[in-house]
Amino acid sequence: MSETQVSDLKLYDYFPYRNRPRIAWPGGARIAVWVAPNIEFYEFDPPNNPKRKPWARPHPDVLAYSHRDYGNRAGWQRMMRAMDETGFRGSVSLNVAMCDHHPEIIKACADRGWEFFSHGIYNTRYVYGMTREEERGIVVDSRETIKKWTGQSMDGWLSPALSNNPWSLDVLAEEGVRYTCDLFHDDQPTPVHVSSGRLISVPYSLEMNDTIVYNVNLFTPRHYGEIIKRQFDQLYAEGAQSGTVMCIPLHPYLVGQPHRIDAFAEALAYIAGHEGVWLATGREIAQHYYDHHYDTVAQAIAAVQ
Numbered sequence: 001m002s003e004t005q006v007s008d009l010k011l012y013d014y015f016p017y018r019n020r021p022r023i024a025w026p027g028g029a030r031i032a033v034w035v036a037p038n039i040e041f042y043e044f045d046p047p048n049n050p051k052r053k054p055w056a057r058p059h060p061d062v063l064a065y066s067h068r069d070y071g072n073r074a075g076w077q078r079m080m081r082a083m084d085e086t087g088f089r090g091s092v093s094l095n096v097a098m099c100d101h102h103p104e105i106i107k108a109c110a111d112r113g114w115e116f117f118s119h120g121i122y123n124t125r126y127v128y129g130m131t132r133e134e135e136r137g138i139v140v141d142s143r144e145t146i147k148k149w150t151g152q153s154m155d156g157w158l159s160p161a162l163s164n165n166p167w168s169l170d171v172l173a174e175e176g177v178r179y180t181c182d183l184f185h186d187d188q189p190t191p192v193h194v195s196s197g198r199l200i201s202v203p204y205s206l207e208m209n210d211t212i213v214y215n216v217n218l219f220t221p222r223h224y225g226e227i228i229k230r231q232f233d234q235l236y237a238e239g240a241q242s243g244t245v246m247c248i249p250l251h252p253y254l255v256g257q258p259h260r261i262d263a264f265a266e267a268l269a270y271i272a273g274h275e276g277v278w279l280a281t282g283r284e285i286a287q288h289y290y291d292h293h294y295d296t297v298a299q300a301i302a303a304v305q
Helices: 062-086 103-111 132-150 168-174 210-216 221-238 261-272 282-292 294-304
Strands: 031-039 091-094 115-118 244-250 277-279
Touching: 031 062, 031 103, 031 221, 031 282, 062 103, 062 261, 103 115, 103 132, 115 132, 115 282, 132 168, 210 221, 210 244, 221 244, 221 261, 261 277, 282 294
Parallel strands: 031 091, 031 244, 031 277, 091 115
Antiparallel strands: none
16 A cells, blocks of 8 residues: 555544433533535636536536526525524535625625634635645635634634545644534534544534435435434434434525425424424534533543544
């Protein structure tokens, strides 16, 4: 095996779900549910990345570009209305260039007290092939931009288009990011291995992600609503023993389509109608975990390794 090949990045420890210290959410809630709208900007003609092309069709891909642009013109308003009506605040997975392109959307989210974490600068610029310091520059730019436009700290990170390098999580911890959404391995927060500082993974789901549901699995809106309910029901039941986390990642150009929004809104109302549900943000989940559970879980993991 060459020096550049790694069979296991050892990003986290194996620690079976049922043998962990109990997690208790505020107010005795069984489950923390957070909604993560991806507020994104896709460039029409982005710089070339040798490892991945941004568009599937030949340039100019007017079809794909304009379809995604729908979310920033019409879809986000329907999505936001459905969340407002059911009491959900968003944790915005933000391409920070949106602050320059569409500040009115940023203001609408900020006025509602939504959290902002970073999803890179543009969703058409990947970190594949970047040096450690080039990647750090994106993290710093994102942190400064979010602070400038919203006054918030940048506590979370989802890499643009889920692109990563072996050192990505180390850079996040070094730059003061508190949680990552780039790992899809669990239904509870977990400590992540980093070279310095602390970082946790807050569950972010591909299975509940409307991109996977609609663009990959080709499910109907009604079926998406049922998926959300089934995911909630199972995690809600398990949360009676130890608190669980459910994330609903969204893209306004998909969930915000007129024929899809009602099924989504109905699923949110279903969740909000239950007792013992913490309608949280990613930042709130991370903070509570750090304050009440990180040390206990880290010690339990160390004892069995």
